[in-house]
Amino acid sequence: MASNLLKNIVKLDTLSISHNVCLPIRYLATATPRIKDKTGKNIVFVDGVRTPFLLSGTDYSSLMPHQLAKESLLSLMRKTNIPREVVDYIVYGTVIQEVKTSNIAREAALAAGFPYSVPAHTVTMACISSNQGITTGIGLIAAGAYDVVVAGGVEFMSDVPIRHSRKMRSLLLRANKAKTPLDKLKLLSTFRPNFLMPELPAVAEFSSGETMGYSADRLAAAFKVTREEQDQYAVRSHTMAKQAQEKGYLTDIIPFRVPDSSKVIRADNGIRVSPIDKLAKLKPAFIKPHGTVTAANSSFLTDGASACLIMTEEKAKQLGLKPKLYLRDFTYVAQDPLDQLLLGPTYATPKVLEKAGLTVNDIDVWEVHEAFAGQIMANLKAMDSDFFAQKYMNRQSKVGVPDLSKWNTWGGSLSIGHPFAATGVRLTVHTANRLVREDGQFGLIAACAAGGQGVGMIVERHPDATAL
Numbered sequence: 520m521a522s523n524l525l526k527n528i529v530k531l532d533t534l535s536i537s538h539n540v541c542l543p544i545r546y547l548a549t550a551t552p553r554i555k556d557k558t559g560k561n562i563v564f565v566d567g568v569r570t571p572f573l574l575s576g577t578d579y580s581s582l583m584p585h586q587l588a589k590e591s592l593l594s595l596m597r598k599t600n601i602p603r604e605v606v607d608y609i610v611y612g613t614v615i616q617e618v619k620t621s622n623i624a625r626e627a628a629l630a631a632g633f634p635y636s637v638p639a640h641t642v643t644m645a646c647i648s649s650n651q652g653i654t655t656g657i658g659l660i661a662a663g664a665y666d667v668v669v670a671g672g673v674e675f676m677s678d679v680p681i682r683h684s685r686k687m688r689s690l691l692l693r694a695n696k697a698k699t700p701l702d703k704l705k706l707l708s709t710f711r712p713n714f715l716m717p718e719l720p721a722v723a724e725f726s727s728g729e730t731m732g733y734s735a736d737r738l739a740a741a742f743k744v745t746r747e748e749q750d751q752y753a754v755r756s757h758t759m760a761k762q763a764q765e766k767g768y769l770t771d772i773i774p775f776r777v778p779d780s781s782k783v784i785r786a787d788n789g790i791r792v793s794p795i796d797k798l799a800k801l802k803p804a805f806i807k808p809h810g811t812v813t814a815a816n817s818s819f820l821t822d823g824a825s826a827c828l829i830m831t832e833e834k835a836k837q838l839g840l841k842p843k844l845y846l847r848d849f850t851y852v853a854q855d856p857l858d859q860l861l862l863g864p865t866y867a868t869p870k871v872l873e874k875a876g877l878t879v880n881d882i883d884v885w886e887v888h889e890a891f892a893g894q895i896m897a898n899l900k901a902m903d904s905d906f907f908a909q910k911y912m913n914r915q916s917k918v919g920v921p922d923l924s925k926w927n928t929w930g931g932s933l934s935i936g937h938p939f940a941a942t943g944v945r946l947t948v949h950t951a952n953r954l955v956r957e958d959g960q961f962g963l964i965a966a967c968a969a970g971g972q973g974v975g976m977i978v979e980r981h982p983d984a985t986a987l
């Protein structure tokens with residue numbers, strides 16, 4: 520099984536170059552919609568945008584996260600050409616919160632000049648937070664509460680909250696309450712130098728203490744994913760992202776002038792196509808010295824923000840907008856966060872396909888979050904395994920392997936970057952734009968998330984979708 524998948528991936532690398540060059544780009548309107556609306560509202564995705572995604576510690580370092588989020592909101596309004604007053608509600612995701620802007624949705628909306636009367640709230644569901652933003656918006660619209668919702672997400676890894684140790688925090692809080700100089704002196708005498716050791720946030724699972732990378736390494740080993748397979752997949756991701764970048768496909772990016780600087784950022788900066796033998800030389804990043812997950816076959820720590828506009832089809836018509844997608848169906852799944860932490864796509868895919876009445880073969884565009892190459896390969900293997908489906912998923916048979924020529928063909932989180940809470944919108948807008956460019960009808964978006972959770976979403980190209 521392993522070698523077959525690897526062959527597919529290698530084959531795709533050579534095919535994809537000619538495929539993209541030769542394929543006539545058809546901006547055809549597709550046939551009439553095939554999936555029945557379940558909400559009575561025909562909820563549509565009008566468009567989505569994002570800031571360029573940057574390696575943390577690079578050009579966004581001096582900013583605060585709400586500034587990135589604000590930029591994505593403003594870019595969305597400019598791209599869709601609708602006034603801010605039309606928006607009824609804003610839902611925004613973030614994972615590692617800046618404590619000063621804990622409801623970052625509201626702070627970003629205020630900074631972007633949305634009317635005070637537009638409510639905004641922040642959601643967190645790890646790497647699927649902006650998927651949660653979108654589906655929360657679907658829920659609000661389906662319930663009849665609002666017609667027009669902006670959903671998005673931001674992550675800012677260049678400046679994470681570093682706390683005093685618990686003992687130091689306790690001392691400071693008690694000092695605050697000490698009434699007399701003597702009380703203060705008594706407290707001071709309890710101070711020990713080790714109180715000064717700071718607490719750094721880790722990209723780790725709270726319930727198990729294991730980092731995401733460590734878990735990915737164990738998952739890869741459990742599914743017998745080789746180091747070579749992971750490196751091959753990483754090269755594929757970077758190669759495809761580079762091609763998409765060079766061909767101008769990444770139109771979801773809106774150039775961003777960094778405040779207080781003359782610098783305009785126009786492109787993602789983590790895409791790096793390296794020869795496979797260079798990747799093979801890298802040391803394991805998590806399980807040392809024998810692990811297989813390295814810096815090059817992992818997603819990297821990223822800064823970025825994204826936003827999208829969703830509404831009822833009727834409202835879109837009233838506003839003269841040409842939506843890109845119908846948001847048809849979605850599901851969330853949750854598994855054991857220790858041994859199945861990153862298997863969300865395997866669990867979500869059959870469930871959401873069944874809900875929508877589709878099969879793997881109906882999907883024209885797959886956009887699946889790449890946390891780690893080993894995680895992707897493990898999911899592909901699990902999806903191709905009757906044993907896994909029967910033993911762990913209580914299903915009769917496997918869902919099957921997706922057609923890899925339709926899989927993340929503009930790269931993925933490994934190469935484009937993964938600002939945790941911004942990725943869900945990036946996956947959705949890439950699905951929308953690929954459906955137009957590749958002339959498909961159905962897209963499947965899937966992602967895993969910390970906590971052992973995952974999402975699957977089915978979207979259908981809107982007949983009006985022609986622009987990128």
Ligand SMILES: CC(=O)SCCNC(=O)CCNC(=O)[C@H](O)C(C)(C)COP(=O)(O)OP(=O)(O)OC[C@H]1O[C@@H](n2cnc3c(N)ncnc32)[C@H](O)[C@@H]1OP(=O)(O)O
Nearest residue numbers: 646722731791793804814815817818819820890967968969
């Ligand atoms: C559900 C989810 O999404 S879970 C996923 C959540 N995301 C994560 O957990 C993030 C995981 N990633 C990380 O934590 C970090 O990126 C790490 C630990 C893997 C790597 O961090 P760092 O060590 O700072 O990476 P750094 O950029 O310095 O790269 C290390 C080395 O690999 C090399 N390298 C990195 N990428 C590549 C590449 N594509 N090609 C060739 N070499 C590369 C670097 O040049 C560097 O080499 P050097 O040591 O000779 O200078």
